[in-house]
Amino acid sequence: MAEKTSTQQFEYKAEMQQLLHLIVNSLYTNQEIFLRELISNASDALNKARLQRLTDHSGDDHTDLQISIQLDESANTLSIEDTGIGMTREDLIDRLGTIASSGTLAFIKEQKASGKPVDAGMIGQFGVGFYSAFMVADQIVLDTLHSGEGAEPLTWTSEGTGSYEISPGTRTDPGTRITLHLKEDAKEFADEARVRSIIRKYSNFVDFPINLGSDQVNTLKALWKKRKDDISEDERNEFYKFITGDYTDPFGHLHLQIEGLLSFEALLFIPSQAPASLFREDHRTDLHLYSSGVFVRDDAEDLLPDYLHFVRGVVDTDDLPLNVSREVTQNSPVAKRIRSTLTNKLLGLLKEWASEDPERYEKFFLNFGSALKTGLWSDMSRRDDLLELMRYPSTDDKQLTSLQDYVERMPDDQQTIYYLLADSLESARKSPHLEVFARKGIEVLLLPDPIDALTLPNVPKFKEKSFTSVTGADLDLGDMPESESLPGDDVDTLLSLFRIRLGDQVQDVTSSKRLVDSAATLVAAKDGIDPQLERMMKSMNPEFEGAKKVLELNIEHPLMKNILALKSSSEDQDFLIEETIDQVYEGALLLDGNLTEPSAFVSRMTRILVDATRTP
Numbered sequence: 001m002a003e004k005t006s007t008q009q010f011e012y013k014a015e016m017q018q019l020l021h022l023i024v025n026s027l028y029t030n031q032e033i034f035l036r037e038l039i040s041n042a043s044d045a046l047n048k049a050r051l052q053r054l055t056d057h058s059g060d061d062h063t064d065l066q067i068s069i070q071l072d073e074s075a076n077t078l079s080i081e082d083t084g085i086g087m088t089r090e091d092l093i094d095r096l097g098t099i100a101s102s103g104t105l106a107f108i109k110e111q112k113a114s115g116k117p118v119d120a121g122m123i124g125q126f127g128v129g130f131y132s133a134f135m136v137a138d139q140i141v142l143d144t145l146h147s148g149e150g151a152e153p154l155t156w157t158s159e160g161t162g163s164y165e166i167s168p169g170t171r172t173d174p175g176t177r178i179t180l181h182l183k184e185d186a187k188e189f190a191d192e193a194r195v196r197s198i199i200r201k202y203s204n205f206v207d208f209p210i211n212l213g214s215d216q217v218n219t220l221k222a223l224w225k226k227r228k229d230d231i232s233e234d235e236r237n238e239f240y241k242f243i244t245g246d247y248t249d250p251f252g253h254l255h256l257q258i259e260g261l262l263s264f265e266a267l268l269f270i271p272s273q274a275p276a277s278l279f280r281e282d283h284r285t286d287l288h289l290y291s292s293g294v295f296v297r298d299d300a301e302d303l304l305p306d307y308l309h310f311v312r313g314v315v316d317t318d319d320l321p322l323n324v325s326r327e328v329t330q331n332s333p334v335a336k337r338i339r340s341t342l343t344n345k346l347l348g349l350l351k352e353w354a355s356e357d358p359e360r361y362e363k364f365f366l367n368f369g370s371a372l373k374t375g376l377w378s379d380m381s382r383r384d385d386l387l388e389l390m391r392y393p394s395t396d397d398k399q400l401t402s403l404q405d406y407v408e409r410m411p412d413d414q415q416t417i418y419y420l421l422a423d424s425l426e427s428a429r430k431s432p433h434l435e436v437f438a439r440k441g442i443e444v445l446l447l448p449d450p451i452d453a454l455t456l457p458n459v460p461k462f463k464e465k466s467f468t469s470v471t472g473a474d475l476d477l478g479d480m481p482e483s484e485s486l487p488g489d490d491v492d493t494l495l496s497l498f499r500i501r502l503g504d505q506v507q508d509v510t511s512s513k514r515l516v517d518s519a520a521t522l523v524a525a526k527d528g529i530d531p532q533l534e535r536m537m538k539s540m541n542p543e544f545e546g547a548k549k550v551l552e553l554n555i556e557h558p559l560m561k562n563i564l565a566l567k568s569s570s571e572d573q574d575f576l577i578e579e580t581i582d583q584v585y586e587g588a589l590l591l592d593g594n595l596t597e598p599s600a601f602v603s604r605m606t607r608i609l610v611d612a613t614r615t616p
């Protein structure tokens with residue numbers, strides 16, 4: 001085939017060109033990180049080669065697996081060579097020539113549009129590491145030979161602008177050599193002392209030799225196997241950045257060296273920021289699995305429960321065979337035991353933070369609390385531990401409260417924990433449902449996180465205390481002050497006026513025990529579903545028909561007295577009464593975010609205002 005023996009030119013996709021432009025022009029703050037990216041790719045390729053040799057028994061001498069860096073100050077080049085797995089033509093086109101994550105460009109654009117700085121942190125987060133080399137190079141030549149049988153040697157060349165070329169290569173041994181032709185302002189990267197210090201800083205723990213000139217620069221010991229006391233914080237942070245591509249130090253870490261029936265080492269990190277992808281389908285858990293020091297894969301999500309998938313790091317065990325498939329690992333008793341130990345230890349660490357430094361814990365929770373909450377439905381066996389770790393806003397002034405603190409503040413006769421599900425904290429704080437609680441001095445948890453609607457209503461108890469939604473129809477706050485104004489007959493008249501007018505739009509109309517200033521509110525019928533949850537269901541499925549609500553009237557409100565007075569006056573005011581009732585009902589719908597026809601609402605309001613402002 002002619003095309004395989006001659007040079008082929010490829011255009012980058014439009015979005016890729018934009019991304020390259022951004023990398024070259026906006027990410028110049030921390031140029032030296034390009035070397036970490038290239039070493040990290042070389043180390044990945046060597047890991048794959050080592051794993052392949054071990055699984056197909058083609059040899060267990062790995063001394064040839066290494067990285068060499070050559071500098072040429074007069075030619076102004078830096079090249080990095082690895083004896084790893086190499087790349088096929090498909091790899092060059094599909095993996096090197098395309099952005100790994102489709103969200104990358106959209107995210108960077110958004111960031112720029114909103115005036116936020118676009119910095120190096122984004123490159124790694126989205127896996128466009130290789131292209132960071134165009135920060136320092138105006139031409140890159142890559143020579144590669146894949147280790148598979150019959151693979152062809154290939155040369156890939158690009159100037160990082162519109163296109164790249166693939167032509168026949170000359171390599172005879174599997175691996176990849178990448179030569180950077182350095183830009184004028186990046187000459188420092190051909191200087192040996194400078195490059196040596198960058199390697200020491202970012203890649204000291206890489207477990208293949210990194211040779212510069214005739215010396216090996218790194219110390220070659222898997223960091224997680226070192227004694228905890230022998231690891232400096234800097235070293236640990238650099239390790240985290242190396243394996244995750246994150247450019248910010250981690251928020252915290254957990255280093256485990258477990259020996260016994262089950263033995264494994266784990267070095268786990270909690271990032272400082274939740275990645276944008278955390279709740280998306282395409283979120284990859286960045287957990288690297290090693291078997292006796294040999295890398296197996298970098299997305300071992302089966303070793304952590306879903307609600308801890310934001311944790312990143314390394315797990316190394318002697319108890320899992322190398323060549324076992326993902327499905328088998330997932331269900332193996334060893335994986336289950338590792339998962340269970342990691343979960344317990346991580347929850348233990350979080351509890352420790354929560355008790356020793358609540359402010360720091362709150363920061364953590366603001367980032368990852370929503371993820372943790374999903375454990376309330378997925379991990380029954382640890383529900384009590386998870387409940388202890390929850391933090392919620394509440395009507396008390398404090399920013400976030402634990403359930404424990406809420407319960408301790410409860411008056412002796414309060415039987416249950418009250419909560420209000422809402423769209424936002426702001427709308428929660430203004431809800432008419434809180435009026436009676438404010439008057440009685442009862443604290444209510446305010447739950448604006450959509451995940452709360454799916455979790456808390458299904459939790460039966462915390463420390464013997466049940467949970468009650470303040471929007472439920474069966475709210476019972478004990479003795480309420482007697483109505484001063486309306487005798488029972490009048491209440492009945494009022495309720496039936498509303499019932500007749502509203503017909504089957506509502507399940508029922510009752511007098512309220514929860515309102516102080518508002519005239520009316522809608523509540524869920526007994527056994528009905530919470531209005532907030534219902535709104536969520538509707539937004540997910542427009543066909544969803546909610547359950548009918550109960551309209552509760554504040555019978556002490558002056559409006560109710562006025563309606564009764566109108567009814568018993570001699571003039572025929574039925575039309576105004578009907579309009580008023582409709583308006584009260586739709587006003588309650590509006591407050592719940594469920595009013596579908598605002599125009600009818602406004603025209604009716606205008607008619608009523610015309611009546612009210614008419615000079616007698």
Ligand code: ADP
Nearest residue numbers: 041042045086087095096127128129130131176
């Ligand atoms: P990432 O490492 O996050 O996948 P990169 O942009 O750093 O993203 O690399 C893109 C892809 O190019 C890698 O996933 C790998 O398939 C391939 N690649 C890059 N460098 C090498 C190398 N030295 N040897 C083999 N494959 C490589």
Ligand code: MG
Nearest residue numbers: 040041129130
């Ligand atoms: Mg990479």
